[in-house]
Amino acid sequence: MSQQTINWSGYEWLTQERWGQMHLEKSNWWYDPTAIQINSESEIVLKTHYNPKKFGDIISPIGVGLISCTEKFSYGVFSIEAKLPKGPHLWPAFWMYAWESWPPEIDILEAYSNGKSSYFNWNWETLFGKMWRTETNIHLGEPPTNYNLGAKSGYLGFTSPTEKFNTYTLDWTPTYIKIYFNSKLIRHITDSKTLEQLEGKTMNVVINNGIQNSYSVNSNIDTTEFLVRNFRYTPLINQSYPTIKASLSN
Numbered sequence: 001m002s003q004q005t006i007n008w009s010g011y012e013w014l015t016q017e018r019w020g021q022m023h024l025e026k027s028n029w030w031y032d033p034t035a036i037q038i039n040s041e042s043e044i045v046l047k048t049h050y051n052p053k054k055f056g057d058i059i060s061p062i063g064v065g066l067i068s069c070t071e072k073f074s075y076g077v078f079s080i081e082a083k084l085p086k087g088p089h090l091w092p093a094f095w096m097y098a099w100e101s102w103p104p105e106i107d108i109l110e111a112y113s114n115g116k117s118s119y120f121n122w123n124w125e126t127l128f129g130k131m132w133r134t135e136t137n138i139h140l141g142e143p144p145t146n147y148n149l150g151a152k153s154g155y156l157g158f159t160s161p162t163e164k165f166n167t168y169t170l171d172w173t174p175t176y177i178k179i180y181f182n183s184k185l186i187r188h189i190t191d192s193k194t195l196e197q198l199e200g201k202t203m204n205v206v207i208n209n210g211i212q213n214s215y216s217v218n219s220n221i222d223t224t225e226f227l228v229r230n231f232r233y234t235p236l237i238n239q240s241y242p243t244i245k246a247s248l249s250n
Helices: 124-128 192-198 245-249
Strands: 005-008 011-014 029-031 036-038 044-055 058-064 066-069 076-083 093-098 105-111 134-140 166-172 177-181 184-189 203-208 224-235
Touching: 005 036, 029 044, 044 066, 044 203, 076 093, 105 166, 105 177, 134 177, 134 184, 134 192, 177 192, 203 224
Parallel strands: 029 058
Antiparallel strands: 005 011, 011 066, 036 044, 044 058, 044 224, 066 203, 076 166, 076 224, 093 105, 093 203, 105 134, 166 177, 177 184
16 A cells, blocks of 8 residues: 655655554554544644554554654754643654664653543652653664663643643754753753764654553544644754754744
8 A cells, every 4th residue: 555645834744654554562553544634723633543454463453643754854953832632541752763773763752641631740750840741762772772861751831731732842963962841951962872873864753643552442432632733843054053042932
């Protein structure tokens, strides 16, 4: 079957991963073109819904909306404005990985709802404003000894991220990686071991709704919607320029 594409926010996007419609290690969900819509506000709507599909001997029950940009990106600023989906055990994400290999991968946003359909995260970090399970991570190395730098949560205020749009931003240059939630700096990486593994890579940007392993599959499950607007990319034209933070305000 030929790959389907859509045009959104100035770019062409596949309606699946570039390598296929289902990950064998995540066979309870598949990348479903019918779970993707563009609404009247030009927001992309990435859904989860019950829509079983057979892949060989495997029946994958949940169709999810995933878009994978056909553009190959390098250094610059990447951002979206997003309202997280409501539902139990969801896993929406905004991330990128190299066209040349996996890893490296940069997870700008990975969010995890609990069994009560909330992203509220009660632990000691809650006292310091990190009350939502909205995280960043970096994956590096080479299989089978690949590793990640560990998830970091970020401040989003007291309003649930399902009730308002928040901005999630990556600022990636040869000398640093910065990840912002709204205007709050969440992660700042300058160590050469990490930066060297990303040097010269071109990145595939992916935005998707998704489900966790704890998701309970049944035919009566409600449809969920991850709303995303205004994907923006500002390339780093002069790669010797020490900062491109100014482009965050554009």
